[in-house]
Amino acid sequence: MAGSDRDSKSRPVVVVTGMGVLTSLGAGQADNWGALTGGRSGLRRISRFPTDGLRTTVAGTVDFVPTEEATAAELTEKLAGMVIEEAIAESGIGSKGDFPGPLMLAVPPVEMDWPQRRALAAASGANETVTYEDLLRAAESGDFSRWYRRFLFASVGENLADRFGTKGSPVATSTACASGATAIQLGVEAIRRGEAEAALCVGTDASVTQEALIRFSLLSALSTRNDPPAAAARPFSKDRDGFVMAEGAGALVLESLAHARARGARILGVVEGCGEKADGFHRTRSSPDGRPIIACLREALEDAGAAPETVGYVNAHGTGTPENDKMEWLGVSAVFGERAGAIPISSNKSMIGHTLTAAGAVEAVFTLLAMQHGRLPPTINYEIPDPALPVDCVPNVARDAQVTRAVSNSFGFGGQNVTLVLGAAPG
């Protein structure tokens, strides 16, 4: 393939020329990679709001980025802006405020938060019983137009498009916890069909609010192992008991190889293939036979024109819920066969928690960094192996390994499954 700008299916090769990442471990590739390969956890006791009466009191919040009104939408947008700046700077593409391609954005559903609801209730002057009629009356009595704009679903993408000068209509996608990977897939497809030479693919999520935490808690999805916070996320361990909500963002500048070469850009990796499969079994659970996950993995490998034997690392979805890790292993073992137990399969979520909408993008960045640095980030808190999951999860300590092709999985509520096949930068 050396020298060709096209893949084995005659499509433009899609490469990564810039990356940005931000998690509870810090801002930027350097801080994150250092912490991640050092086995450090970014999970902590929640300080953003009181946790009285909550079953879960830990999260991977991003507390070092100041906001004005402290809405989830505002912080979500800020994190995205930071990782985009990092990715564009590394890529050197376009010019300030002029990115030469579309924005594909994975963003959590935008909604009004409780402080605004309470402010409207106060503005209504209602005394004893507050209803939505009071809120509606209050909404028209004052100037709340900034909240109207803030809580439009399009607001985050439109504001980022204004700031970075991306081209065309920004796509804001939600495929639950697979959203970040979907954003990348949308960018890959646009480049492959020749619609764009570059795409800015971003996943961002800063929605650790009281209600968001409680919603997941009521679905029994969260770990309740609160002490110490760093031990809460335990992917693949027998004593795993749920995921830990977290915040973060990841950005990737994708380009056609031809475009990247023409401008002399440094190539950081290749997005070789994408697979997706919907699962109609249940709103929150996977088909017990694992068929959709298996089909998703196989479709990604087929799209990449890659045989399973050539995959050297799996960056797991690995949420640490009993269900997810079991189903993911079922899928991986079906696709990789006898070799499955010998492939390193690690979960970044053991350290950064589950960055939800952002996870697919954040973890794609980490997967590419692993190949770039020749080092696999560990799965920490792996103390009690689960005999049902005979997985090499790179337990507790990072490992040096030269990997040229890796898989990153993302699965989500609503039957969402997306797998990316990522390749190392060509020699």
Place this chain on the structure above:
Amino acid sequence: MSETRAPNPRDAVITGIGLVSCLGAGLDAHWEALNRPGGFQPVVDAERFAPFTVHPMVPLELDRQIPKKGDQRQMEAWQRIGTYAAGLALDDAGVKGNAELLGRMDMIVAAGGGERDYAVDGAILSALPHAANPEALLNERLMNELRPTLFLAQLSNLLAGNISIVHGVAGSSRTFMGEEPSGTDAVRIACARIAAGQGECFLVGGSYNTERPDILLQYAMGRLLWRREYAPVWRRQADGGGLVLGSVGCFLVIESRAHAAARGARASAHIAAITSDRCRREPGQASANAARQLAAVRPRLAAGSSAVISGASGAPGPTTEEESFLQELGLPVRATATALGHSMEPSLPANLALAAMAVSRGRLFGPLEAAEAPMEGELQQVLVTSWGHWRGEGMALVEAA
């Protein structure tokens, strides 16, 4: 003279339509309501959310499309409307229950989010000012009073999730968010993937339930809701303009011409072009986008047999600007928000459905208000516009299949 082009196997054609709104369920109900002898009569409810008027969803026989009561209970109204409309579209395309095809059908849904529990919100908002520790009270009340599955009825991607569960659409599932442009981009990307061979058969659409105080609250904060006696979209502008929202569900089965032919499906229309763009909405910018979009399709446009179905929302700035833009075209125009209400995410898919219906019957439906001219001759093409009430400009060209 317009250019004529031979049908291409990679053309995106519409083979199934599911449309529900205040005018009824299904295309025939819409055709009838839009061609009422004596002129169009809007279906509105001015009482329930006074002073705001809404176009309420027609009562749906949910059991016909969502057979399991358990599934119905797991959904909020916006999901039921969408899942119902998706079922109608699959029926219309003749693919309902075709497990092989549905198992590889790609889905793109344009969605907002679900409804809040007003009783819980109201009780909490009432109690908070009197609480010694309001934050602890908020935790306690939410932990105890939120229904555990309410979250799943609110999550944007769970309309798609419910369609997978109820109808078995399971090739892929993507949800786009962001008001009107999300509906345009859902269709645009499906058509682009078909043209490029990145997909063969799609289910695309969305739903909107406007009979919700929390939705009205959002637009009330923007001071965008029309609060006088009902008036149609263009006439509203003389009195400052505003939104009259409507509950709408619309899904389209869009497939490659080759795929439709291979399974013997009849196409009602061809989506000959669909584009979207954005701007900061400084005066004239949206028109400039639309002019570029129009220039790309103009060589194809046949004078005398084409019309415009406009997605004008009623919001004052963009609506008056679009009105000027359309006046220069000199084509008959229908602003369907007058009839269906403005519906955000599904507004463009719904207008594609109406356009497909009109070209397949060879005739444009009657004027919806005095400012709209009748069209007597044969209809072959419809330009569909979708200018978001805040952002985003989209345009599609729908032709007879």
